[in-house]
Amino acid sequence: xxxxxxxxxxxxxxxxxxxxxxxxxxxxxxxxxxxxxxxxxxxxxxxxxxxxxxxxxxxxxxxxxxxxxxxxxxxxxxxxxxxxxxxxxxxxxxxxxxxxxxxxxxxxxxxxxxxxxxxxxxxxxxxxxxxxxxxxxxxxxxxxxxxxxxxxxxxxxxxxxxxxxxxxxxxxxxxxxxxxxxxxxxxxxxxxxxxxxxxxxxxxxxxxxxxxxxxxxx
Numbered sequence: 001x002x003x004x005x006x007x008x009x010x011x012x013x014x015x016x017x018x019x020x021x022x023x024x025x026x027x028x029x030x031x032x033x034x035x036x037x038x039x040x041x042x043x044x045x046x047x048x049x050x051x052x053x054x055x056x057x058x059x060x061x062x063x064x065x066x067x068x069x070x071x072x073x074x075x076x077x078x079x080x081x082x083x084x085x086x087x088x089x090x091x092x093x094x095x096x097x098x099x100x101x102x103x104x105x106x107x108x109x110x111x112x113x114x115x116x117x118x119x120x121x122x123x124x125x126x127x128x129x130x131x132x133x134x135x136x137x138x139x140x141x142x143x144x145x146x147x148x149x150x151x152x153x154x155x156x157x158x159x160x161x162x163x164x165x166x167x168x169x170x171x172x173x174x175x176x177x178x179x180x181x182x183x184x185x186x187x188x189x190x191x192x193x194x195x196x197x198x199x200x201x202x203x204x205x206x207x208x209x210x211x212x213x214x215x216x217x218x
Contacts, residue, residue, distance in 0.1 A: 029214035030160035032150055032170065035194045036202040036209045039106050041075060041090045041130065042099040048090075051075060051132025058092040065151060066190040068092065077102075077143075078129040079110025100128050100143040103200040107145060117144040118184060146198060149184040150215075151191040160215055163187065170195060170213045178205035179216070 049056055058071040071090045077100055078084045085106060099122055107114040107126070114126040126143040129136060150170070157163055164187035170180045183195065195213060202208070 029171070029216050031212045031214050032193060032195045034202070034207055034209065034211050034213055035196050036207070037101070037146065037196045037198055039077075039085065039088050039100075039102045039199075040070075041077070041088055041101075042095045042097075043090055044096065044098055045094040047098050047130075047137055048073075048094060050135045050137050051130060053134040056134075058090060058094065060092065061089075064091065065192040065194070066188065073132075076131040077110065078131060079107075079112040079126075079143075081111050083109060083111045084131075085110065097122060098130075098137075098139055098142050100130070100139070101146045101198075102143060103198040104145055105200050107143075110143075112143060114143045114145050116147055118147045118149070119144075146196070147184055148180055148182070148195070148197050148201065149186050150193075150195045152185060152187045152193055153189060153191055154187055156193045157185065157187045162215070169216050171216050172205050172207055172211070172213045174206055174211070176204075176206045178207075180205075180213070183215075 048058060052073065058073055060069045061072045062070040064070060069092050071092045073090045074087045075090065076084050076086045077088050099119065101119070102110070102114055112126040112128065117125060122142045122144060125141045127140050128143040129138045152160065162168060162185045164185060166185040168183050168185060170183050172178045180197070180201070197207070
């Protein structure tokens with residue numbers, strides 16, 4: 001009888017230990033490194049030539065994920081009342097539409113009302129002007145504050161238990177303990193695991209490039 005009680009006790013202890021480990025793993029969540037995204041510009045080839053001259057091609061400064069690169073070229077962006085921000089980097093390669101991504105603080109400085117949007121969704125977004133060494137380009141729409149998001153490969157998405165288009169919450173386990181809600185998951189084979197937030201979000205949460213956050217349930 002005593003032997004059976006010991007077996008039951010041991011079995012219960014093992015099951016409790018397994019459950020405790022599962023709970024700890026669930027609370028830990030899936031860790032994701034952070035990339036702090038500064039203001040930048042995406043341009044069509046036509047826009048590049050307007051700003052830098054006929055036949056001009058963007059030159060590569062640094063490779064980024066998904067076949068993108070930070071170019072050596074920079075422009076000045078100009079908002080309402082001629083408020084401007086200089087030295088805004090262009091990301092390549094060229095795109096099918098022009099887009100300017102800024103922080104909320106930048107938008108205030110420029111005097112514009114830039115909406116929070118997923119990259120590529122520029123319909124009805126804020127107007128902005130771009131000034132290059134060879135010309136000026138006025139965009140009736142195209143300036144946005146980028147929606148916070150996480151880039152993932154399919155393998156990472158599987159490990160995290162999420163899929164492309166999911167919306168999750170993310171927690172920074174530092175002295176601020178900030179929780180970011182409404183974070184969109186973006187999955188592609190060319191993506192490297194990284195959450196992108198802008199400089200306003202990073203400063204408010206005391207997060208630096210390369211810090212890690214964890215996905216939690218929203």
